[in-house]
Amino acid sequence: MTTRRHPNERLRALLREADWTQEALARAVNTLGAEIGCPLRYDRTAVAHWLSGTQPRTPAPQLAAEALSRRIGRPVSPQAAGFTAPAPEAPSPDPAVGFADLCRDDAASDRRDALRQRPYRVADSVVPEFPAAVPAQPARGRTGPPRPHTHPPAERAPALRDAASFFAASIDSHGGHHARSALACYLADDVVPLLASGTPERNRAEVTTAASRLAFLLARMYEDGQLHGLAQRYYSFAHRLAAECGDRTSWCLAVRAMSAQAARLGHLPSALHLAEAAGRAAAGVAPAQQAYVQAQLAVVLARGGDRRGAFGALGAAERAAGRAGRGDSPFDVYPTAALAYQTSATLVALDDVPGALAALRRSLSERSAADVRGRALTQARYGRLLLRAGHLEEACVAWRAFLAGRERLRSGDAEHAVREMRSALRPFRNRKGAAELLARSAPSGERRAIA
Template sequence: MTNRRRPNQRLRSLLSEADWTQEALARAVNALGSEIGSELHYDRTAVAHWLSGTQPRRPVPELVAEALSRRVDRTITPESAGFSATAPEPRGADPVSAITSLSRSDADAPRRVRLQQRPYRLADAKVPPRPATLSSWYGRAGPAAPSPRALALHDAVRFFASSIDAHGGRNGRSALAAYLADDVGPLLRARARHPDRPELLRTASRLSFLLARMYEDGQLHGLAQHCYTHAHRLAAEAGDRADWGLVLRAMGAQARRLGHIGPGLRLAEAAAEAVRTASPPRRAYVQAELAVVRARSGDRRGALAALSAAEYASDRSGGHRTAHRPQGAHGANADANGSGSGSAEPGPEKGTGKGTGTEARTGTGTGTGIEAEGPVVVRRRIDPASGPAANSAAPGPDPLPDPPGPSRPSGPPTRPDPPEPHTPRQQRRTPGTTCGPAPGGALRAPSVPPPRTASRAEGGAVPEPTADGAQTGGGPFDVYSPAALSFQVSLTLEALGDLSGALSALGRSRAERQPADVRGHALTQARMGRLLLRCGRLDDACVAWHGFLDGYLRLRSGEAEQAIQGMRRALTPYRSRGAVVDLLARALPGGPDEPPPPPPSSPAGH
């Protein structure tokens, strides 16, 4: 630390305005550190040093400014908080220059550290103005066939999307940044007036999207947010309304995962409007996220309506589901849609509202495809009036369950509402909170159906890279698999309190995933273990977590690391049980199944 000559009165005034103690500010800074992949342990004595005039090293001034900005609901800069001026971020006047500058900074080691310390800025998690260029190009026919240069970029999209699925977001990230800086940027500048420029811009937007997804999976949320901004600007420059909306959907999902439900909802709603007349896979992808964030905000009927819209769009795109019949109110086969874990975005629903079909489909969050497809499924109607209210709290670790024991329904069932006319094929079941038998069959031997050809659905793209893309000839943005949708359903159902439905959806998601989707399968297993433990099924949870560890060794993924840390915390009360002893032995830091840790970021001192 370097000492200042005078006390920091600006910081003291801001603390008073925020009505925060020194300890409260320290906790907020530590929490923000986790959003950029840094483990910080500041306390009130560190804040006292800052108030006395001590200048902390980066990224602490930026984290303090962001913490105070969120608290007082106005923008606070490090300078206005009494810290030294910070160097401005690399920016460009146009989106091509901006993404090129960011990518080159990532390729340079000293600049990379500074770049990765960028905090996630809540003020930037807002719906950008709708560019005027969208109306001029949206729906306009493109060239008969992509140019050779555009085809090369499409091949790169497939390659890096598959890399995320197979190896995690930390693998190949610097290679994608170098490709954007050294190949894509110069190509776009050289073909500023060429007829294929819109297609090149669209593909550059997708590559930027994938880079943002890699940053997010590496727990570099501030940098991911910055990259998403460049991605939607490139899509706007290309005049592609649907791709612009897909990026907004990813930004909203990131905000939701960080606990910012309000901004996540606004971004998801704007994305839904942007893709309103787009191809079915795009609409399904956006509506699935809208269902999750509405459930998290307490809007049960809105969540179920969005799920119904996602399922209808998926049906139109040729999606198929696994045949499934409910077995009683709390049976193993109670329909619930949700899939994936970690960055995948599961959508477990409990008491779902009228007019929505909850169908098991598995899928992951934006940028990675954890998808599997199976035969046709029977959809059911769920009563929105029954079941507990949706959980609108910010995401956080689940409370440790009581030792395993029989589970009980949370309350008496209520009379279901009459079926909605727009979902006549759905069957009705009584929602419940209890957990039935292992979803999707035996945990130890999940069946994975053979891959089938996925429909490109009107040639539309979805923003979720999938293993199916390489197999079917369509790119990773061209399909939205049932596996991906099931993951979102699981998230929705869990937020609405339907753990049985969420588990059923996760079981289908797991069974449908392709072998190449190591990350999606592992994160789905980790999420299933957590839900099974909440249901008091310790042995089944351990089986699911063993499945997670099987894939964990092959991944370089921050979300997978978070999953294993959550597993260790959840199993602490049961650490003397035989099944848990064996599981924790596999998961010990430095143990045989522990992958090497990522390179540490620059330490932040006082």
Template structure:
């Protein structure tokens, strides 16, 4: 990214940013490196250096999302929430603070959902939202339960909602969850955002019994969770995080501890993916702790598997294997249900492989990945592709170049047509692994095939 140049001769030096850098103990170069790293978390390739920061200090206004990125780097360094304005930048147009699960009412949660999903449904606004940074927030929020009387926001002109609307939202959950598995996160994002902004929020505002509104809130939380997964799959982690906090809001207002725990589990997985390991552990443990005693085995296995992977990433072998054993025990007893009542064995085997990979047991990881490949349902094209990619990486690390190339060939077949940044990243990883081995016939052939496909 090019360095911004001054556009107004009368600009004022950014004294706020200078004072914050002094408080942080950062040089211009250290600040630039931190901004580049935070940008990389949301897929931005930035090349700022000390000269760039010098321009900001002199009063140059960088283009969005750079002010938000600078604010996030300072928040992490100083241990308190910073905004672009607090860092001496102009308020970016349309910018909004990250929703936290403390909205004052059901009505406020629904308004926040309508506002964010409405912006996300617009192509121009969606591009701006994609540049929002992931925010290192620290400890997870405690479960506080919902409030009674969810009908206070109802508008009289709206039709009364009931079981039919709940069933329609359940059907939408199944539809969009399947679309994510079959086509990747980039396929149905606009449609789901529009559905949430229009249909779901209308029903959440409409008059109806509290029981119905709680059910609508739960299904809406699941739809928001799916939309967050879609954004994460496309590398847009800042907006995904915002949606997951809205899912927490909706789950709390619906009195639904299961939906709350599932959203915490997703926040844990996202934090771990971005290498915020201690934060990931806090959220993964909070997800397990939040589950009610009567929750189904599939959901408990889902939460415990993420906790196991997180312990393994921190090198906590005993805790990782203990959590994995519990996850597998619950997984064996789990039945088949809807997308949020079933934890497919192929997904659990993948998490088992991640535990063993983090702990350095590549053989056990490879066996678990082979099992995951066999167990993936036919419709889960994205899951199968990413499993094959991981398996090929492990085979190559074990020196089995020919076998790795065979599995990567299967990966390219499975991933064809998917709109998924995760799959694109796996292709780049494959290329990076094979280019030093281009003299090997299988590697050379695979690189040529990938070049033609690309």
């Protein structure tokens, strides 16, 4: 740390405006650190040092600014909070250009860490409606040195679709940490050049759709890794690229996923705005995607206390799922196991634990064997609900199955579920089943100490 010459009066004024104590700001910064996979332990003494003029290390200035933005309800930059931090880059009005810059930075190991320290920004969760008509796009200039296409874009389209299927299956089978860097490099090296001006107009929509869907998958990977700020950036480009080429389906998928991310981080107004926007646009998409969108809307409405609206959306999801056919792409199907999982989340929010447990049993019975991640996380949620219902032994059975699946995964969500399991079981550590699970799931250092 380096010391400033003058006290940070800007930060002091913002604390007064936020009606926050120094301890409250420290807690908020720690919470935002968890959203980007960066555990922090700041307390009021650290904030006191900031107020005296000491400059914290990155990413604390960015996190403090976002925390104050959320509290006050208007954007606050690190500079406005009296911190020395790099000025944020102005977003490009052309989503392909901005996406290209992000992909290249992500693929460069010396710039990747800075990207991952970006906080999740509530202000960025506001999306415009899907455009009623998409104007013709002018030819765009290249954003870097020209790269010759080894194959015409029309011939590359099947390869892009195959890549999307591969990475989607990888997430399900191995978790979001697996092949994440490979997808980032694939986007930078193979997809970004296809978005440049050399792509013929007749092929641009297909290439842009493929880029949107691959961005969506990389966002899912980063979200699984608890890197929510970077995941949000990729989701945002996924919906912006889809809007540019008029792909209503990809736009709905991205905005729906952004709603789920906002909801898991506790930003219910943002989650509702996004779910409703996706729901309005989904009127023109296939039944499987309608089911996917309506199921998320049901969860958000239930968490907001709108029982009637939640059951209405859930019914719409079930009817759409009943009309859905089979698809060749992972973007064309919505598995019944996933719908049952969302049904459970809706019923939990409405305090129907028996119904939620029944929905999770249905989800587990219908999970594909290849969906290792989905099955493991469903078992973890099943264990938590069983314990909530007072069934410790059954909960331990579910959690043992979860741990067996987790061993095959590289998934931040799975590791988070382990921590939740351990926290839930500690009050029962004198019971045999709970003690065995705590020992089996202990971090390696603790396991050595137990042995």
